[in-house]
Amino acid sequence: MLHLRAVCPPASTERALAVLREHPGATHLVLFAGAAIDPKGDVLEADVAREATDEVLAALCDLGIDRDGGITLEQIDTSLSDAADKAELDAPGDGADALVWEELVARTGEESRLNATYLAFLVIACLLAAAGVITDSAVTIVGAMVVGPEFGPLAALAVGLVCRRGDLVRRAGTALAVGFPVAIAVTAGLTWVGGRVGLLDAAAISGDHDVDFVYQVGVWSLVVAVLAGAAGMLSMTSAKSAVLVGVFISVTTVPAAGYIGVAAVLGQWGKVLASAGQLAVNLVGIVLAAALVLLVRRRVPARNRPLSRG
Structure with a gap:
């Protein structure tokens, strides 16, 4: 899985949360309201199945978060979580075959x-x-x-x-x-x-x-x-x-x-x-x-x- 962190302008936060909540390949969703200083905004974090990452990134970029805020990805080496296991099972495709184009x-x-x-x-x-x-x-x-x-x-x-x-x-x-x-x-x-x-x-x-x-x-x-x-x-x-x-x-x-x-x-x-x-x-x-x-x-x-x- 990949760990996603997004700095969201406050006006985009609810829509970004909806994207992550609704996607079956995303889990461990965390919101730090007002935590971002430069650029100013909210910080969202989530763990995303590798095979779902491109779809999630596309949806977040459609909200302009990559322009007005920022998105980072990090590789997760070990994850002990039933929720993470379920996200990987529910996400379409296989993680080993997934290609994250932005990465x-x-x-x-x-x-x-x-x-x-x-x-x-x-x-x-x-x-x-x-x-x-x-x-x-x-x-x-x-x-x-x-x-x-x-x-x-x-x-x-x-x-x-x-x-x-x-x-x-x-x-x-x-x-x-x-x-x-x-x-x-x-x-x-x-x-x-x-x-x-x-x-x-x-x-x-x-x-x-x-x-x-x-x-x-x-x-x-x-x-x-x-x-x-x-x-x-x-x-x-x-x-x-x-x-x-x-x-x-x-x-x-x-x-x-x-x-x-x-x-x-x-x-x-x-x-x-x-x-x-x-x-x-x-x-x-x-x-x-x-x-x-x-x-x-x-x-x-x-x-x-x-x-x-x-």
Whole structure:
């Protein structure tokens, strides 16, 4: 279940109470009259079954509470209550399958911001990938896959496309368009320094290696990207975050970016192009699959639809 708190203008309180009282998926309703200071108003709290949350949010937003007051949601880890059990039983659908669109938009929006932390993780991931390429270490490549933060902007891009949220599309696109070139440039720079001090030469990526799969783009690259994108979006929309680790390990976005930096410095331009192709195929495949999952979930069931607000 989710804990809902709403700051209501006094004029909207009775109608908001009616929404929460009448919905079978809401329970533990509490009113703190006049408790809100900024913005001024009443505070309503309730526990809402996950599968009922979108419907309740839509009704409250129709009252203008999101504009004149505020609504917050928090995950409830443990609830010992017959009333809560009844609310979950009475609410239509299954909590594990429920998609809370506002929660998804907020989460992907936060994870797609271009900031120092995002850039640091992406640079570190690409450097790990470069180290894996140079040392022919598949284990290090896997580590780079796990560290990479790129699924956040990719998921936000899919959400933005499906929900027609231009702000999300622009934010995610900027994070990807700036993040990868910066990470590749830093990787190339440090690779060049390594070459100057004698730590590596062209032989590092010549011949056959265990990590050659990083730049070997083909049909299966797209297949894996599509499956990973679908699994990743299902993970995000069902709150099964542990699955995301498996998604990161399955795609070669960050390893391909790291390989570009190493191969460019060592003059292996064929592998630069192949790695760039691998990166592009993975990025496009993930976004398309994630968007398709959202389109399907947007229609089945119909009540779990994104709210349209400005």
